[in-house]
Amino acid sequence: MKVTLRERQKNNKISLYLDYYHKGSRKSEYLRLYLNPNPKNKTERDLNKKTKKLAETICAQRQLEVQNGIYGFQDIEKLKGSFITYVTTLAEKKNTSSGNYGNWNSMLKHLKTFCKTDISFQEVDKIFVQKFKDYLGKDAMARAGKKLSQNSKYSYFGKFCAALKQAVKDGILKVNPANGVEYFKQGEPQREFLTLEELQKAVKTECELPLLKKAFIFSALTGLRWSDIEKLLWSEIQHSNELGYYIRFRQKKTKGAETLPISEQARELLGEEGKPDEKVFGNLHYSAWTNLKLQQWMMNAGITKKITFHCARHTYATLQLTLGTDIYTVSKLLGHKELKTTQIYAKVIDSKKKEAANKIKLDL
Template sequence: MGVKLWINRNKIYLSIYIGGKRWRESTGLTVSPNKEQNKAVMDMAEILRSKKEASLVAISSGLIDPAFVKITLFEYVKKESEGKSKKHPLIKGFKWLEKLTQDIKMSSITSKWFEDYQRALLEKTGLAAKTCENYASALRALFKKAVRDGVIVKDPSDGVKHIPCPESIKEFLMPEDIRKLAAEPIGGILGADVKKAFLFACCTGLRISDLKSLRWGGVSFEKKTLTKIQQKTKRAVYLPIKDEAIAFLNLLAEENPNRTDEDFIFPHVATTGTNMNQYLIEWGKRAGVRQKIGWHLARHTHATLLLESGADLYTVQKLLGHTKISTTAQYTQVTDRKKKEAIDLLPDYGIVTDTEKEI
């Protein structure tokens, strides 16, 4: 029995050997070209490796509570659902889990079981494919955590294909739309902060979770960068930002001359318990913008306009903090201007002239 680190195409995996069987599990980490950052990445990979090896030893030696190892799927889902929103796909999908399957020990779940469950979701629930995929993905995440917790040795969803979903068109704003929004006020202290945060997100591609955690200590006006820990991936990201965004931050800094490094850049957005979507929707309508305004639209806008401006996929991937380039590639479907420019580069074939001669 053993666990080793294995690197393939800059991705770091755990290579696991136990009982005559070998398989690999992704660590979610990527080798960095920056030597200093790569040392931190490899240190984290080694921690994951040692934790995995320790959990395997504990399971095989009976050091982990047998009751925990023998926990059933329903019990584990309920345990991991504690504290989560009622809208979380793990909780919303649980009723279908109960309807479509029998309770089963976590250790008894196989890849075939998971394949059958995905098929049942699609064929017996009447739910949209995207919804089925969301519920199945919640289980995938649960299995990965179960492996980390030592509840199971191998992730049964590993290698099972995802539920195919129709590709959705990602909306985005054109620069003239952003200018319309910038010219349209939103009333109230929170509304004003929502407007500032959204416009800044259009310039940087930050998620709402990242905007909420953004502090002045992460801004370097000299280097024109933001340093932050992404809330979704928990990774440190160093973002170069455009001059316009720096000028925008300068204006906000002038409004708050007594700020400290620990202060939030968008304090009302960061601390409110109010649903801010209605602010965005009404603001967009008043500004005459066709798209339904939401926080992720700003991120889509930043990604798409970067690609339309000639940035390559790999660079955009790093700027957005995506772990997979396939996630970034979704934004290429809407870059119509680049498609048209590519078509316009084609030479004339002379078909009009030749046709005229025949006539």
């Protein structure tokens, strides 16, 4: 296969592209590099020279890849495929977790806004990646008409880069164009939780959805995520003389196998044992409407904080640390892979201690 650098007049500029010729067939790869057809000064002439030199370097690299069997005719066809369609398909595959799918879907919406029109894999290079990152950082808007939060930028760009990594795995891209582009730093997440007093108030207050209330309290007593509570089977709740009650399950988020000790109170909360293959919480669903009912339950209990179901897990973690459980043990109970994830809760406790220390003031 022969690779040749060619030029094509396009509007008021000259587009540079690679021509692949093999056994009577031709394919093209546009480089998104352009020459000024009528340079008027030395600066414009120098820019043309640098652009042409870059295109020649890419052409030589492609020829080398062809000779080494890295790059072939089929790869050119793959590069012509729609990048937006590919990312859309990836996002749909993530529709197993509302939070994860929501982040993928939001990233896709921003990508479509940024691109205006569909683009091929040929157009996705390091410059494109950097420009999309800049768009997320400076121009992208959230629903409320505000700039994206630091964590949203971090999450969306991370999902975008994950799509590029997958494209490399799928053999569409030979090199990840995001290599060398610095990621956004993750912001300090807000961990809302209930105090022991507030949790006790919630326990004594009726909820319009009793099953939701039971699941929330169970999460606050065990630290289990919603995704693990929703799929929890009776066969996974076990008992032994040595461990007492415990749950043997595989985390949906991390896929890690866990053995989680639970209190007798947590087990009693569940009531009579069902069949081994039955879900403990039956037909439990979580949606915007369910979350509204959760908020109403909290308000009826006199709690004004914005509480979501995941706050039950935060409550478990902060209460364990507040009551003296060491951070390493809490980390294991939560199923965290890294201790630094659990340290976020320790910072919350430290800030509460500082807040408490400043409550006593005297007129001296």
